[in-house]
Amino acid sequence: MHRLTRRVRFSVNPFLNEQSEGCNSFSSKPNGEGLAIFFELSIELVDDVEPATGFVVNVSDIDKIVRSNAVPVFMNTVREYYHRTEHISLSTIIELLKSSYEKLRNKFATAQINSINLNLNPFRKVSLKSEDMDMIYFSEKYEFAATHKLWNESFTEQQNLEIFGKCANPTSHGHNYIVEVTIKMPADRSGFKISDFEQTVDAEFIKRVDHKNLNLDVDFFKKTNPTVENITTFAWEKLVGKFGNQFLYCVTVWESDRTYCSYYG
DSSP: OEEEEEEEEEEEOTTOSSOOOOSOTTTOSSOOSSSOEEEEEEEEEEEOOOTTTOOSSOHHHHHHHHHHHTHHHHHHHHHHHHHTTOOOOHHHHHHHHHHHHHHHTTOSTTOEEEEEEEEEETTEEEEEETTEEEEEEEEEEEEEEEEEOOOOTTSOHHHHHHHHGGGGOTTOEEEEEEEEEEEEEETTOTTOOHHHHHHHHIIIIIHHHTTEEHHHHOGGGGSSOOOHHHHHHHHHHHHTTOSTTSEEEEEEEEEETTEEEEEOO
């Protein structure tokens, strides 16, 4: 069984009756004339690989199906709300995702939709999973800078250098980390405010690690090696239970664009 994800990008100008189709799907298609609203909708499909083609589903077909069925849902809603000068709330966005899911369901031959995700900006997304459409997943990324040294006092100096390499540098080394925090909550998201979420992550985790020497400034890492794996554990321990009616689902930490770890508690 394979999981295939396709990102479909499109832009909507709410004040133009005719939307320019464009021809660059990497940027967005429709392409949006002037200052338009950009969307990135991701569809994750699950199925076996078809032996003759090697595809789960041909991505060109995914593009056509999403642009024909889901993009109009967003386009019509955005234009309608803007013409009424009404705010598009998170509740409306969730309904857009649900409507898109219904429009797309069973459109991909034998492949089934596992999840549908909307990037609200490059660092924030809302997701629905087919296994439980009554719950939504909200994710947001933060950045922080910190230094650390990977070292185990029970090892010899030679063992530390062999195991941890450059990361055992005696005077430490730094990373510009990115952490993504994902919470799970009922689709009615009763009482949820993005600003409250951000303040909680900032107060409970970011302020504890940002511009710190993890080995020296954070008690947790005075006895625990500050690997990316252990940083995710520390973040989880500081954030779990801190979001009211929302449940912490996952913490992912990148120490570079090639190395990251996710922890699910």
